[in-house]
Amino acid sequence: MSTIVAAPAPEARSSSGFRVAMLLPGALVTFLLILFALGLVLFLAFRGNDGSLLGAGFTVANFAAVVSDPLYWTVTLRSLVIAALVTLATVVTAYPVAYYLAFHAGRRRGLLLFLVTLPFWTSYLLRVFAWKIVLAYNGVLNSALIESGIWSEPTLAFLNTPAAVVVTLAHAYAPFAILPIYVALDTIPKSLIEAASDLGARPFTSFRRVVLPNSMPGVLAAALVVFVPTVGDYVTPALVGGPASTMIGTLIQAQFGKANDWPFGAALSVAVMLVILWVVLVARFADRRFGSRT
Amino acid sequence: MKTTRTQRDGRWLGAYVIAYLVFLYLPVLLIPLFSFNNSIQAAFPLQGLTLQWYATLFGNSALTSALLNSLVIGVIAATGATLCGITVSYMDLYGRSPLAVTISGIARLPILIPGVIVGISLLILINLIGLGPSRVAIVLGHILVALPTTVVIMRSRFAAIPKTIREAALDLGASDWTTFRRVMLPLSLPAIVSAFMLAFLISFDEFIVVFFLAGTEPTLPLYIWSQLRFPKSLPTVMALGTSILAVSFVIAAAAEILRHRGLAAAAPAVPLQPKQTKRGELQWHST
Numbered sequence: 355m356s357t358i359v360a361a362p363a364p365e366a367r368s369s370s371g372f373r374v375a376m377l378l379p380g381a382l383v384t385f386l387l388i389l390f391a392l393g394l395v396l397f398l399a400f401r402g403n404d405g406s407l408l409g410a411g412f413t414v415a416n417f418a419a420v421v422s423d424p425l426y427w428t429v430t431l432r433s434l435v436i437a438a439l440v441t442l443a444t445v446v447t448a449y450p451v452a453y454y455l456a457f458h459a460g461r462r463r464g465l466l467l468f469l470v471t472l473p474f475w476t477s478y479l480l481r482v483f484a485w486k487i488v489l490a491y492n493g494v495l496n497s498a499l500i501e502s503g504i505w506s507e508p509t510l511a512f513l514n515t516p517a518a519v520v521v522t523l524a525h526a527y528a529p530f531a532i533l534p535i536y537v538a539l540d541t542i543p544k545s546l547i548e549a550a551s552d553l554g555a556r557p558f559t560s561f562r563r564v565v566l567p568n569s570m571p572g573v574l575a576a577a578l579v580v581f582v583p584t585v586g587d588y589v590t591p592a593l594v595g596g597p598a599s600t601m602i603g604t605l606i607q608a609q610f611g612k613a614n615d616w617p618f619g620a621a622l623s624v625a626v627m628l629v630i631l632w633v634v635l636v637a638r639f640a641d642r643r644f645g646s647r648t
Numbered sequence: 649m650k651t652t653r654t655q656r657d658g659r660w661l662g663a664y665v666i667a668y669l670v671f672l673y674l675p676v677l678l679i680p681l682f683s684f685n686n687s688i689q690a691a692f693p694l695q696g697l698t699l700q701w702y703a704t705l706f707g708n709s710a711l712t713s714a715l716l717n718s719l720v721i722g723v724i725a726a727t728g729a730t731l732c733g734i735t736v737s738y739m740d741l742y743g744r745s746p747l748a749v750t751i752s753g754i755a756r757l758p759i760l761i762p763g764v765i766v767g768i769s770l771l772i773l774i775n776l777i778g779l780g781p782s783r784v785a786i787v788l789g790h791i792l793v794a795l796p797t798t799v800v801i802m803r804s805r806f807a808a809i810p811k812t813i814r815e816a817a818l819d820l821g822a823s824d825w826t827t828f829r830r831v832m833l834p835l836s837l838p839a840i841v842s843a844f845m846l847a848f849l850i851s852f853d854e855f856i857v858v859f860f861l862a863g864t865e866p867t868l869p870l871y872i873w874s875q876l877r878f879p880k881s882l883p884t885v886m887a888l889g890t891s892i893l894a895v896s897f898v899i900a901a902a903a904e905i906l907r908h909r910g911l912a913a914a915a916p917a918v919p920l921q922p923k924q925t926k927r928g929e930l931q932w933h934s935t
Contacts (some may be wrong), residue, residue, distance in 0.1 A: 372824040377748060380736035384754040390786050391769035392761075398772060407775050447668065452789075453914075455664050458658040466665065468904055472721065473672055475900035476844065477853035479869050480889045486674040487682065487690040487886075493855070497691035528672055531721055579759060586762020589856060592878070603764040610860065611770050620772075623765045630760065 398620035403476035416621030426605070427623070432459070433517060433602040434629070436519055437585035443524040444580045445573060448531035452572075453565075455532070467536070471558025474529040479589065485522040486593050489513040512538045512554040522594050523584050530583075538572020574637045586626055602626055652700065656904025679893065684887035690882065692918030703885035711888070714871035718852055721783060721867060725790035726847035732791065733843055734836075738828065741806050742814070752803070756796045766792060771860045781863040789857045794847035800909065801846070805839035836904045847902040849896055868892065 396634035399416055401409025413486025420426050451470065459466055473481070488494045489512035496512070499505035512518060542565065588603035595601075602622065682690040686698040705711060732755070739745070740752035759768055770792070774785040809832065817827040833840070855869040862870055872888065875881045 368823055372828075373743065375747075376735045376739050376743065376828075377745075377751065379732045379734075380739070380751045381747075381754060383732050383791060383795065384736075384751050384757075387770065387773070388754055388786060390756060392765075392771040394772045395765065395769045407772070436683065440921050451668050454658070454661040460659055464908070468901070469669060470672070471904065472897065472900055473676065475849050475853075475903075476676065476893055477855075477869065477889070479678060479853070479855045481676060481871060481891060483872070483885070483889065484679055486876075487678060487882075488675055490690070492689050492691050494682075494690055497693075501692045525671070525675060539928065559742045574712055582760055583762055585763045587856075588764055603762065606764050606768065607859075610771060616768075619768060623768060625662070626762065626765065630762070634760065 379547040395620045395623050398617050399624045400621075401617045403615050403617045405614075407616075416618050417625075419618065420621055420625055426602075427624075429600055429605055429631070430602050430625070432599070433514070433585050436516060436523070436599070436601065437581050440523040440527065440584045441577050442579045443520070444528055445535070445576050446529040447524075448528065448576065449535055449573070452532050452535035452539055455536045456542075470529055472529075478526055481526045482522055482590050482593050483517070485525065489518055489594060493534060510624050513594060514598070516595065516599040519590050519599045519601075522590050525586060525616050526590070527580045530579045534575040535569060535572040535577065536570040538575075542568045571641055574641050578637055579633065582630055585630065600620070676893065679886050681889040683883065683890040684884075688880065688883055690886070692737050701883040702891075704884045705887055705891070707903040711871060714868045718782065718864050718868040721790065722752035722848045722851040723787050725787045725794060725851040726844050728791040729798045729847040730785065730802075730840060730844045732795055733802045733847075734833075734840065736795075737799050737806055738832065740803060751797060755799045758792055759796050763793075767857040767860035774861065781861055783863070783865060785861040785863075786858050786867065787859045788849035790847075790854055793857055794850040794855055797850060798843040798847050801839055801843040802836065805836045808812035809835050838896065840907060842903040845899050845901075845906075849899055849903075853892070854894065 398409060399626075400412050402411045402413045402415065404410040455463055455466055462525065463481045475648070486493075490496070491508050491510055493513075496505070496508035500508065504638065542589065546564055547560060548569070550564045551557070585601075586603040586606070588607045589600060591599045591601045591604050603626075606619050606622045609622065613619075667930065674691070683695075683701055684699070685694050685696055686700070687695040736748075736752050736755050739748035743749075759826055770785065770789050771781070774780060774782075774788070779785050804836050813835070814827060814832060817831045818824075824832065849913070853869060854867075858870060859873075866874065868888075872885055
């Protein structure tokens with residue numbers, strides 16, 4: 355059998371066994387653990403709470419309770435305001451860093467990129483805990499202020515305030531914002547900026563009219579990856595926020611813990627996802643409106 | 649004139665970047681600082697050097713079992729997440745099927761879901777299938793949390809391998825399986841190791857999801873959380889936190905170096921896809 359068999363086109367030879375084996379792990383995880391699990395939340399949100407796992411009967415009472423109780427409006431609004439402040443603070447402070455990385459860093463770029471991404475991989479709980487020891491009554495900030503003579507006695511004003519939540523979250527999620535903005539800035543062709551200055555644009559004008567609009571996709575991506583985890587956070591409010599900064603994540607967590615009303619917790623979760631969906635759509639719209647590449 | 653102006657801007661920005669890095673690192677570095685401080689309170693002035701808080705870490709059976717739990721769960725979850733990351737991104741790029749592209753898209757979806765909702769959705773699921781809060785449940789949760797990272801890393805790695813290499817293997821008669829195992833996997837080995845290490849770190853440090861899925865055996869972050877209520881155990885938590893930070897820094901540094909080296913070694917002399925970032929940074933915005 356020395357005949358040379360013409361090899362079939364490479365792609366046509368794909369064995370179905372290989373394809374199934376390669377698709378199976380991802381399919382199981384994405385369909386079962388993500389889609390089916392989220393579907394369960396949606397299903398449970400429309401059930402009555404009878405103490406059983408999947409509730410009983412179909413009802414919209416959970417959503418009616420979410421909408422009619424002013425407590426949930428207050429907490430949702432507070433979560434949105436805190437998340438928006440955190441997002442604004444992280445993106446605005448991260449932008450110059452990303453700008454430096456993209457245009458000025460030179461040989462130090464690799465090292466700086468490494469330094470700004472490193473905290474990304476350290477424990478989130480420890481980063482929040484660090485702020486607890488900074489802000490506490492007998493903590494670092496108070497003792498440093500007294501030691502240096504600026505303050506005469508420790509103050510309770512730092513810990514257990516919404517401001518503490520904003521600062522802590524902004525610090526904990528800071529590394530998330532730099533990379534997307536940097537990638538967007540780095541892909542702007544340098545010729546575009548040179549053309550602007552050749553045509554007589556002052557540096558600020560060329561930044562405002564050329565660099566900023568072209569980096570908007572990165573800015574919006576950064577805003578999204580900071581906004582989403584912060585709006586549902588329950589750890590930071592619990593550690594440094596005190597009762598005045600309860601967030602929507604705290605309430606959801608309570609429904610699956612102490613309050614033991616899973617269907618209501620599921621309804622709250624669906625409400626949060628709807629809010630996030632709305633924010634994503636607004637971001638998409640803003641991207642198309644302001645971020646279009648010329 | 650123009651150059652000096654740019655240089656001056658650069659210097660101002662450089663100063664800002666340094667201030668930013670101080671803000672980023674200073675609060676975290678307070679934990680190691682006070683872990684060596686001979687006082688139960690984390691406050692200035694420092695009271696002198698001590699290693700006694702590190703001594704309390706040894707012989708603590710609750711801590712040891714939490715550590716073992718975290719290690720075992722981390723290794724298994726990272727293996728699962730890396731396996732899924734490899735197959736999902738490979739099929740996304742070369743599978744030529746809409747299903748594979750859909751799976752890859754959904755796999756990166758958890759970035760757009762707050763951790764608390766990932767946690768409760770899995771809590772409902774594991775109770776429904778009769779598993780209940782357990783270590784297996786935590787492994788499933790952590791595979792999910794680490795999945796976007798492993799998919800993004802593996803995808804940028806596979807995309808950086810010149811297409812011609814895979815086509816050459818197929819033209820020379822290698823089967824899909826052989827091409828994958830003998831050509832594509834060895835070429836992306838640094839990225840695989842890097843993805844595994846980062847997935848391990850994510851699992852090892854993860855708190856928000858594990859909070860809902862843990863049964864009677866806590867992981868290390870859950871142990872820390874349980875200790876935060878007691879002011880007396882604050883120094884021990886700081887000694888433990890310092891150890892965790894040190895390990896995280898080393899693993900993350902090794903993973904980053906591997907990822908960059910792997911990408912640099914395989915990058916063709918002339919970039920084939922200029923839109924692909926050279927270093928293969930995590931492209932979160934690709935979702």
